[in-house]
Amino acid sequence: MKRSLAIAVFAALLLAGCAAPGRQATSNATGTGSAPEAAQQLRVAAAAERGGQLGMALSLYATLSEANPGDPEVAQRHGAALLQAGQPQRAREVLAEARRRNPANGALMQAEARALLELGQAAEALAMFDAHLQAAPGDARSLNGRGIALDLLGRHAEARMAYRAARQADPNSPLFTGNLALSLMLSGCADAAMAVLEASPRSAATSEWLGQMQGLARTLSPIGGADAETTALRRALPAAAEPCTAMS
Incomplete structure (x- = not known):
């Protein structure tokens, strides 16, 4: 070897x-930082994710991302699910777009860095x-x-x-x-x-x-x-x- x-x-x-x-898992958050309707949809997506229905969760997160562009919590949850699904490049894109809209958000910075690690871009x-x-x-x-x-x-x-x-x-x-x-x-x-x-x-x-x-x-x-x-x-x-x- x-x-x-x-x-x-x-x-x-x-x-x-x-x-x-x-680990502080993003998928266990309650969604209280987003609008009430989005928060409820986040809880449904998180329940699907915890129940092993990752495809359904990804679909819900994608819909939420489109409806709430740049929402930090939606982006973090969507990015975490994409990483779990083995899609680090897509996760990085979602998180980078949210961080562009929220450049001072530390949680988004951490999440994007995690995606970069998955992509093998350790220096970045x-x-x-x-x-x-x-x-x-x-x-x-x-x-x-x-x-x-x-x-x-x-x-x-x-x-x-x-x-x-x-x-x-x-x-x-x-x-x-x-x-x-x-x-x-x-x-x-x-x-x-x-x-x-x-x-x-x-x-x-x-x-x-x-x-x-x-x-x-x-x-x-x-x-x-x-x-x-x-x-x-x-x-x-x-x-x-x-x-x-x-x-x-």
């Missing part, structure tokens, strides 16, 4: 982590997260997004600083802990990743996801499995550039 493939595996995990337990996403952090320096979600972009760019030490800052801003979120652990694994420090995960508080909602991250770290550690696929993945990851104890 080539290093590029190993990075692709971890990139998928990092991006999937954005939907892990503890990083610039957008950084721009939002200038206005909201302690925003945990933007700090986390900044970390993901930096990891995808191979700047793992800077990424870990971003995840730690996100954890400091929101100590109860398992998402930032999981992404910090993944960043440590990308740096060749699976044992340090295990230590971070073991020290993380668990709840019924987060235990399974953090356990999966811990299982991956254990597999990649020197005492992990020895099957051909695991060995290839372990070899594809870099050796630690500094003592792992200094990273955790």
